[in-house]
Amino acid sequence: MSQMKSIMSMMELSSIACFCIFLAFLINLVIKFVLPSSVAERKRLPLPPGSLGWPYIGETFQLYSQNPNVFFASKQKRYGSIFKTHILGCPCVMISSSESAKFVLVTKSNLFKPTFPASKERMLGKQAIFFHQGEYHYRLRKLVLRAFTPDAIWNRVSDIESIALDCLGSMEGRVINTYQEMKTYSFNVALLSIFGKDEVLYREDLKRCYYVLEEGYNSMPINMPGTLFHKSMKARRELAGILSKIISRRRRRRRNSSSSSSSSSSDLLGSFMDLREGLSDEQIADNVIGVIFAARDTSASVLTWCLKFLSEYPSDLQAVTEEQEAIIRKKGKEAKRRLDWTDTRQMPLTSRVIQETLRVASILSFTFREAVEDVEHQGYLIPKGWKVLPLFRNIHHSPENFPEPHKFDPSRFEVAPKPNTFLPFGSGAHSCPGSELAKLEILVLLHHLTTKYRQAVCTTNFRLRQRSKHMLWSMMSSENGIQYGPFALPLNGLPIRLSLRTQHQ
Ligand code: HEM
Secondary structure (H helix, E strand, O other), X not given: OHHHHHHHHHHHHHHXXXXXXXXXXXXXXXXXXHOOHHHHHHHHOOOOOEXXXXXXXXXXXXXXXXXXXXXXXXXXXXXXXXXXXXXXXXXXXXXXXXXXXXXXXXXXXXXXXXXXXXXXXXXXXXXXXXXXXXXXXXXXXXHHHHHHOHHXXXXXXXXXXXXXXXXXXXXXXXXXXXXXXXHHHHHHHXXXXXXXXXXXXXXXXXXXXXXXXHHOOOOOOOOOOOOHHHXXXXXXXXXXXXXHHHHHHXXXXXHHOOOOOOHXXXXXXHHHOXXXXXXXHHHHHHHHHHHHHHHHHHHHHHHHHHHHHHHHOHHXXXXXXXXXXXXXXXXXXXXXXXXXXXXXXXXXXXXXXXXXXXXXXXXXXXXXXXXXXXXXXXXXXXXXXXXXXXXXXXXXXXXXXXXXXXXXXXXXXXXXXXXXXXXXXXOHHHOOOOHHHHHHHHXXXXXXXXXXXEEEEEOOOOOEEEOXXXXXXXXXXXXXXXXXXXXXXXXXXXXXXXXXXXOOO
16 A cells, blocks of 8 residues: 555656656746747846946936046947946946947837937927837928928028028127027028928017027926926927917918918928828927927037137138138129029038038937847847937047047048948938038028128137138137037137128138
């Protein structure tokens, strides 16, 4: 009997053992095929090198207590082109090679989504293009691109020119903050491309609200009466109200007009209001505000840097002035005629100055993405949920991509840069749809600035120093600084004074 029992228990034991082996096999299968492979990957792949700093605070303080570009450059020097850090409460992987930027922004862009703090989404509007991926993003992007292709903007040159002349005229003879004036210019150009010629009707109302909204953009997101954020959110609501009226007015006008192809249909509002697209008023308003946001400070910063570099490199200034004067001469008797698209295509040297300014200043030093799943890159793990920052500035300042990177040398663009090394307008599905408009507005302003004005850069005590036949400015070394907020800018927004050139200058 006892023998029987022991035989039974041995049989039980062996079947338990078999069951255990089977279970282990099953678990293995589940780990391998059913659970996301990333769990296994997580065990095998190391995180990129670098430091995560203090708990929660991470390295935020190190980043913001100095020039952020020094932070990025020193990290790159220490750890190489991919490294980890922890800023603003988020673990991040920073990448500074053109290959990695292509990986994140283009070839594997489906593994990375755009990411912004929730407060920024509330201010600009949740439905704005920047925050989306997939079908909705694709639809919006098509509509935005349609309004900013060369075909859509070629006939806007003389309107942009009027805005440039107004802007320069208002700057004449007084000490101005270049950046602030350029912001007015780029704001007005943005409104022109959004609302067409109607923009003058809405300019003042939109300006009043948008300027308040913008003040709160970098404020603490505390929505209590009295805070900047609260005022901004109030202005945001008012702005949406104004936009809703503009949309209704446009709709009425369309209904009343026999043809829907009025001249204004080529503007961005017309594109968004395309009936086949079926965008709601809220979606249109969020995206109009988003485009103003994307268009304004960026173009204004680049223009401010252009003026600074031209002041520091008199031979480039002279070459640009001569190129622009040649355009006036070529028009001959038509000199009084407005600039047109063809003229703006004949400014290669000025265009190279703009390209070099975009490279050296790299006003958007980086962008943000977030890994939507565990991603393997260059033998490292980028864990799901981590932020990924392609560092445009490091790519633009790499001696391998641009020899003597700190030298301002527009002639380097006589030869096209290596692929994926020049990314002032980003790359891939979220790259800048407004790049053609941005370049156009800069060319038009530089045309009039160099051919009509002399400039002097002001020191803090507003003494002016001028040199060279054409101008220009020289600056006290102590003022030759850069401020960050959030774009890199010449210190104090580059104070200058403009005066009309005399015949002999
Ligand atoms: C020199 C001026 C400008 C620079 C340097 C610039 C740069 C950029 C960059 C780097 C991006 C991509 C950001 C990313 O990948 O996360 C971007 C996106 C964008 N830009 Fe620009 N931009 C400029 C002017 C403009 C203008 C004038 C407009 C509109 C008229 C505009 C509209 C946009 C929009 C709507 C996006 C988002 C695109 C998307 O998410 O699909 N930008 N810009």
